[in-house]
Amino acid sequence: MSSKAKKQNDVQIKMQGVDKAFGSKVVLRNLDLDIQRGTSNAVIGASGTGKSVLLKCLLGLIEADGGSITVDGVEVLKASRAVREDILRKFGMLFQGGALFDSLPIWENVVFRYRQGKTITQSQARDAAAEALADVNLEARVLDLYPAEISGGMQKRVALARAVVDKPEILLFDEPTAGLDPITSGVINRLIRRAVDRLGATAITISHDMTSIRAIADKVAMVHDGHIIWNGPIHEMDHTDNPILDQFVHGYAEGPLTTYAEKA
Numbered sequence: 001m002s003s004k005a006k007k008q009n010d011v012q013i014k015m016q017g018v019d020k021a022f023g024s025k026v027v028l029r030n031l032d033l034d035i036q037r038g039t040s041n042a043v044i045g046a047s048g049t050g051k052s053v054l055l056k057c058l059l060g061l062i063e064a065d066g067g068s069i070t071v072d073g074v075e076v077l078k079a080s081r082a083v084r085e086d087i088l089r090k091f092g093m094l095f096q097g098g099a100l101f102d103s104l105p106i107w108e109n110v111v112f113r114y115r116q117g118k119t120i121t122q123s124q125a126r127d128a129a130a131e132a133l134a135d136v137n138l139e140a141r142v143l144d145l146y147p148a149e150i151s152g153g154m155q156k157r158v159a160l161a162r163a164v165v166d167k168p169e170i171l172l173f174d175e176p177t178a179g180l181d182p183i184t185s186g187v188i189n190r191l192i193r194r195a196v197d198r199l200g201a202t203a204i205t206i207s208h209d210m211t212s213i214r215a216i217a218d219k220v221a222m223v224h225d226g227h228i229i230w231n232g233p234i235h236e237m238d239h240t241d242n243p244i245l246d247q248f249v250h251g252y253a254e255g256p257l258t259t260y261a262e263k264a
Contacts, residue, residue, distance in 0.1 A: 046224070060084050099159065107125070107143040171199070172205075230244075
């Protein structure tokens, strides 16, 4: 077996029996999901099925009620602050709305986390920001602009530059093309795929945009009713006998998802 194959057979993120409820509303129930190192994964599902909650539990932004979440064999749930901070250094994230700081120029947005714990000059930080921006096809002229002075698509690219500037092992993308037109979405999809391949990173994309999923992901997992109902290679997604996945992937108006939504 090649070293690349061995790498991709290594489970980097493991979620077992994860539960999360908000009061009487159960969002995740006994959820199991393995993410192999060096693969690009998508988690799909209808709105409100727990996709974003899954990511937040992984990051420790929300504490799961039960189960186990490990990253490189280290337990995330109930971990100390020091252990959690070490784990979080492995991650880069592109938030759904970009989450740029309006009061900071673009270059400071890009290196905001990168500078934490590092002794680097402003010139070195600007150089790192310029390099990261070049990787997402943005010119150095945007360095001193503010988020309000650039388009939504450019803001998304700045957010992607921030996610990858310190070359993380794991990349998380939460609805990366939300609010973008089809052409800009296509550009973002290509940049994300290129960044993942260049870094050799493990990636998880949360989305209901099937065009993005097909452009970014190697594997797909579908969340429904709080747990994973299908998980497999993307090329098998269109030929499944799972009626819920089939309706979601093809956007059929009639099917089990429609019935489920009417009963909810």
